[in-house]
Amino acid sequence: MKTTIAIIGVGLIGGSIALALRQNPQVRIVGFDVRQDCLDKALTLGVLHAGTTDLQTAVREANVIIVSAPVEQIYKTLDRLTTLSLQPGVIITDVGSTKSGIVRYAQERMPREVTFIGGHPMAGSHKSGVEAASDRLFENAYYVLTPTEETEEDQVERLASLLSLTRAHVVRMNPDEHDQVVGSVSHFPHILASALVNLVASYDDGNAWHHRLAAGGFRDITRIASSNPRMWRDVLLNNRDHLLKIAEDWSAALNNVVELIEERDADRIEEFFQTARDFREGLPERKKGALPPLYDLYLDIPDHPGEIGRITTLIGAKEINITDIQIRETREDTLGVLRITFRSQNDLEKGEELLHYFGYKVYRRE
Template sequence: MNDFKVGFIGLGLIGGSIAKALKYFYPGVHITAHMRSQETARYALSEGIIDEACTEIAGAYGECDYIFLCAPVEANVAYLQTLKPFLKEDCILTDVGSTKTDIHEHINALGMQKNFIGGHPMAGSEKTGIVNSKRHLLENAYYVLTPTEEVSPDKVKRYENLVQTIKALPLILDYREHDYVTAAISHLPHLIASSLVNLVKDSDNDRESMKTVAAGGFKDITRIASSSPEMWEQICSTNRENIITVLDNYINSLISVKIALAEHDSHKIYELFDTSRDYRNSISDVSRGPLKKVYSIYCDMVDEAGGIAALATILATNGISIKNIGIVHNREFEEAVLQVEFYEEEARKKAVGLLRKYRYTIYER
């Protein structure tokens, strides 16, 4: 299965990453894409990410073995009616949206169940757009599949094999279960991160003391607040019932904490940190979920001219790319003065061994 045809509608971070992975693992694949931005189309063609850019949904999609809906969540639904006449019998129609109930309900209403398998690659970045897409973005990430009741087992198996080939981890869920799960482990954390950032912004003084010392734990748990507001507004609106349910549970848990603090219930407070620590430590860091893992190390070094340049040179001359590097000004939760981020775990591990060889003191988290 090398010479097959794939169609994309929308080509941002996730769509671009899937297209790049398909081109890498299936060199003979022919990729057609339709997108609103002509700049994106030119970029995708010039970089060899796609073979053909279409200005409208037309006959080329009737030849596709797979069609990926990669536009914003609500926009994907709008394309279904236009696509329906072009779907050949064995075509797999899928999407990459973070919510599934809304699109499944539209698929059912349009009678397109025999072609549709919902998809949610649980990987991403705070950065958006095709220019930030990466062939390996989905590697070792869960890729949730939500088949309809009428799609054939053969189609499901074929899609599972495709997902495995691009090095992601297929996981089959009912679409309703998917939306409840992601409400708790993805959508609620984004709401919490954004509301916490705004709380600090509104509580800060004129000298911005809170902003000045914000680092460590605060930056870690609010990193996802840098995500696209347009995308997350749509995600929340299409999964609002599930989010409200888990948000109610979270608010009740915060009220319980507030009561424990007011009553000086030290046992209750200890239990909160103890049970959460044990459960958090049981979650594997090997696979990426919707909150993308940060591959970083901390380096204890003397603050002197050329220190950072020397470390960066050692890494660069050994073929290790740095994603980000910076001084840790607030060391409440860190033991070192320099934080270095990498694009992948392999690079992080290589850097640890190399820098320790040069007698740097390295801390891993």
């Protein structure tokens, strides 16, 4: 007997989950979206077995419902689901990056025969839409489930087994613990990146060199400031308590560094940077975390006509996907630096091997 999965919201995340799950021939994927054109794309790309703009039709036979929507839309969707006819024993899960509020909201509203288990797949892409979906988006990433003490163990195991088809590492966390950890390593860094960009932008009003010199490294370390403003507004408001506490800790840490500078304490300033360096160097490079990794490759290129075209032709001939390409530095008759961004770790490694073979000096960090 086939398992029917309803995917509510057929974009990058929902589409990638669908592609991964439908590899099991015993799974049937039904997609719901408010936009018919999104469903048409998903059907054409083979992401779904069926699609509809009617929510009741999408969930009527579903054994598992995956709400793949922005945080605020998840609440509205849960409200709608409580008014619809659902299968007894159905599992409902979501993909939101905050969990405590959503889990609590679902517990208060879902009927007893429905099991809600919060979920957060920690992978993404700088691209959006179902056309960017990949069955390997979550490979080697963490997929967090946040059951409560009242959640039946067999239902958690059932969902975890299904989601293992995504090739993610399915782990369990308490909803509140999840929000504190992700607030530290994902949500708060978005605040810092945007605050730093806004600060430099204010300086730029009086001196345009800030804008000119902010290319390169500054652009890279603040890349997450380009994220969707509305989405991050909702994330911050839904993780408000943890973020306010993290902000207090951050303020204290920053004040401590300021005091070291004021006191000209060279040894402790160096210790500050050394401690940060040691922790960062210990982070696994090939693991996917709460922030999407960069699959960047840098190479020196001579200032010759057609050189970039040759490189992209070599990569394209091997069917290796490039998502972005940027010339970082060029001066006439000297070497420039080309940054190529790949779609996945696998594509990066294949591109690196290929370019090495053709004699290019390739490296992963500038």
